[in-house]
Amino acid sequence: xxxxxxxxxxxxxxxxxxxxxxxxxxxxxxxxxxxxxxxxxxxxxxxxxxxxxxxxxxxxxxxxxxxxxxxxxxxxxxxxxxxxxxxxxxxxxxxxxxxxxxxxxxxxxxxxxxxxx
Amino acid sequence: xxxxxxxxxxxxxxxxxxxxxxxxxxxxxxxxxxxxxxxxxxxxxxxxxxxxxxxxxxxxxxxxxxxxxxxxxxxxxxxxxxxxxxxxxxxxxxxxxxxxxxxxxxxxxxxxxxxxxxxxxxxxxxxxxxxxxx
Numbered sequence: 001x002x003x004x005x006x007x008x009x010x011x012x013x014x015x016x017x018x019x020x021x022x023x024x025x026x027x028x029x030x031x032x033x034x035x036x037x038x039x040x041x042x043x044x045x046x047x048x049x050x051x052x053x054x055x056x057x058x059x060x061x062x063x064x065x066x067x068x069x070x071x072x073x074x075x076x077x078x079x080x081x082x083x084x085x086x087x088x089x090x091x092x093x094x095x096x097x098x099x100x101x102x103x104x105x106x107x108x109x110x111x112x113x114x115x116x117x
Numbered sequence: 118x119x120x121x122x123x124x125x126x127x128x129x130x131x132x133x134x135x136x137x138x139x140x141x142x143x144x145x146x147x148x149x150x151x152x153x154x155x156x157x158x159x160x161x162x163x164x165x166x167x168x169x170x171x172x173x174x175x176x177x178x179x180x181x182x183x184x185x186x187x188x189x190x191x192x193x194x195x196x197x198x199x200x201x202x203x204x205x206x207x208x209x210x211x212x213x214x215x216x217x218x219x220x221x222x223x224x225x226x227x228x229x230x231x232x233x234x235x236x237x238x239x240x241x242x243x244x245x246x247x248x249x250x251x
Contacts, residue, residue: 024175026124030131034167040175107250
């Protein structure tokens, strides 16, 4: 972890957390019709804050996971609201891609420095 | 399930669950208003029971636990001329709520589409991650 942090900075942890958040949001969308399913989400800012203070990304994600509060509770106890989940999924996908772009930039810089041209 | 569950498992299994739901809706609509000669043999609406299966908190997919026969009791109709009528001249008609079934059909189609969208996004992002540094 320490090596990864010095090479890629905060972006290594950010990518792992975004990936975990993506599976959580995908689970919410998958369970949109399951009675009694409670939607969960990762508070990304909090998880990244924990990860930057040396907590492993898995533990940081668990720590920052919380249940979603539905806007209108449904009768079958399901708290998935597709509009919310889809918006957050799209947002998270864009953020994942921007983290990838940051990493790509870092790799390009280091490659250039190693080649010395 | 061997290994941790990935998004392809989550979305893929949710898609097959939605397909089961669409299949039951199709059979309910196909049998709407079908006639039977006794109450026991009359068609009753089928409903899938969804259940979430997960290995880590917050990471779960969906499974069809069972398919149950639900809906209202078959409706008795007095039709003495019907070939399936019993001794009293009664037949039983399947009690399928077609409006509810059509709503169910649209809903499961939408949720299927949502899972396809998730799969597409994740596929692109995974391929981009694989190309990292090239």
